[in-house]
Amino acid sequence: VKLVLQRVSSAKVRHQDQTRLEIKRGILILAGVEPTDTCAAAESLAKRVGDLRLFEDANGETTLTIKDVKGEFLVLPQPMLSADLSTGHPREVESGDAQEIFDWFCGALGRVRPCKCGVLGLPMSLQITNEGPATYLLET
Amino acid sequence: MRILIQRVSSGRVLVDGAAVAEIGRGLVILAGVETADTSATIGAMARKVTGLRIFDDAAGKTNLSCEDVGGEFLCVSQFTLCADLSKGKRPGFENAMKPPRSKELFDEFCTLLAAATGRPVKTGVFGATMTVELKNEGPATYWLEM
Numbered sequence: 378v379k380l381v382l383q384r385v386s387s388a389k390v391r392h393q394d395q396t397r398l399e400i401k402r403g404i405l406i407l408a409g410v411e412p413t414d415t416c417a418a419a420e421s422l423a424k425r426v427g428d429l430r431l432f433e434d435a436n437g438e439t440t441l442t443i444k445d446v447k448g449e450f451l452v453l454p455q456p457m458l459s460a461d462l463s464t465g466h467p468r469e470v471e472s473g474d475a476q477e478i479f480d481w482f483c484g485a486l487g488r489v490r491p492c493k494c495g496v497l498g499l500p501m502s503l504q505i506t507n508e509g510p511a512t513y514l515l516e517t
Numbered sequence: 518m519r520i521l522i523q524r525v526s527s528g529r530v531l532v533d534g535a536a537v538a539e540i541g542r543g544l545v546i547l548a549g550v551e552t553a554d555t556s557a558t559i560g561a562m563a564r565k566v567t568g569l570r571i572f573d574d575a576a577g578k579t580n581l582s583c584e585d586v587g588g589e590f591l592c593v594s595q596f597t598l599c600a601d602l603s604k605g606k607r608p609g610f611e612n613a614m615k616p617p618r619s620k621e622l623f624d625e626f627c628t629l630l631a632a633a634t635g636r637p638v639k640t641g642v643f644g645a646t647m648t649v650e651l652k653n654e655g656p657a658t659y660w661l662e663m
Contacts (some may be wrong), residue, residue, distance in 0.1 A: 381521060381658060386648075399632050407658050430607045436599065455658050462661060466579075502526070503653040510649040512521060512547050512595050514660060515602045 378414050378482060379421055379458040380397075381407040384431055384511035390452045390495055391502045393509030398493045404431070404449035405504060405505055409458025410475040418517040419478050431511060438464075444491050450486050453495035453503065454479050518554050518562050518626075519598040521547045525573055525655035528591045530641040531648040538639040543588035544571075545651050548626060549598030550619040551612050553629045559622050563629035571657060579657075584634040592630070593641040593649055594623050616644060 382404050389399040404426070410419075432441040432448070443450070456475065475498055483494040495501060522544050529539040546566065550559075572581040572588065583590065594621070600608035614622070626659045631638040641647050 379660065381660065407656065407659060425602075428606050429602065442606075453656060455656060456659055457657055460659065462565070462569065490614060498602075501656060503656045505649075505651055505653065507649040507651075509597070510547065510595055510647055511597050513597055513600055513602060513608065514519065514521070 378419050378517045379409040379411065379427070380515040381404065381421070381455070381458065382426065382431070382513040382515060383406035383505060383507045386506045386508050386510055388503070388505045390451070390453065391504065392499060396403060397501070398451060398495060399507070400449040400493060402446060403490070404443055404450055405503075406443045406450060406452045406486075407458060408452060408479060409455050410478045411459045414474075414478050414517060416481040418477055420485040422515070422517050423482050423489065426515070427489035429513075431513070443478040447490070449490055450492040452483050452486060453501070454497040456497075518551055518663050519549045520562065520566070520661050521595070521598060522566070522571075522659040522661065523651060523653045524571070524642060524655060526652045526654050527586060528649070528651035530591065530593060531558055531650065532642055532645050536558070537647075538591055538641055540589035540637075540639055542586065543636075544583050544590055545649070546590060546592045547595035547649075548592060549594075549596050550622045552614050554614060554622055556622070556625060558663055559626045560629060562661065563626055563633060565661060565663065566630060567633040569659070571659065587636075589636055590630055590634070590638040592623075592627050592638055593642040593647065594619070594643050598614050608637045613622050621642070
């Protein structure tokens, strides 16, 4: 799984001009499942995200986890993250189990902190307020 | 160099609550310069971004470049992209190039992008604490390393 983590003060997902999903302070995650991924790997990655110290304490040091700040997760599937960009024209990597692995990943995150999840294949507008900015790349 | 590209209908950067850069349709590019990067790396990445066809054509296929759709670029330095999150619980930034060299190469990237596309390239404030607001349409997000 390839992940993009953005530390946000708010994020929302709109579809057909309606807000479908929304969080305040937390981590916005875009996730691209790759053919070699497994549910077990996705679960350990979710735990890892929960343990990362990405939020600032009172001294401005990034020592706090999402659990410490009682943040939320908003997770969207983003198959393009696994795209082959070598030709300049992205081709998504096909993965039959992508949905199952994505669901498993979201379930594992939900055991860390509240987690809202998007749906694969639905066109969405994602509104993000990235504070810092603080953006991280992570993969299994 | 590691960059993250988000295809947006709008994007802006605020410092202390005031907008310092703003674009409409285009690409928001977060860019992290790594210790091994040279002008050659930066040039190759700028060419790569210039050639990306990630906007929809009339048939809904992603066939068009940012230049083709008259889009703009908003480039924001983002050293956290260079973080090594594979070990430990706090990100390690050993791979991130330090200023002033990182700023020189970031500026070079923006200049090359503007020259190659003829499109406006707006930037945040290098090294400042910023808020980046954007509307990622699709969403469409691309992670490139070089």
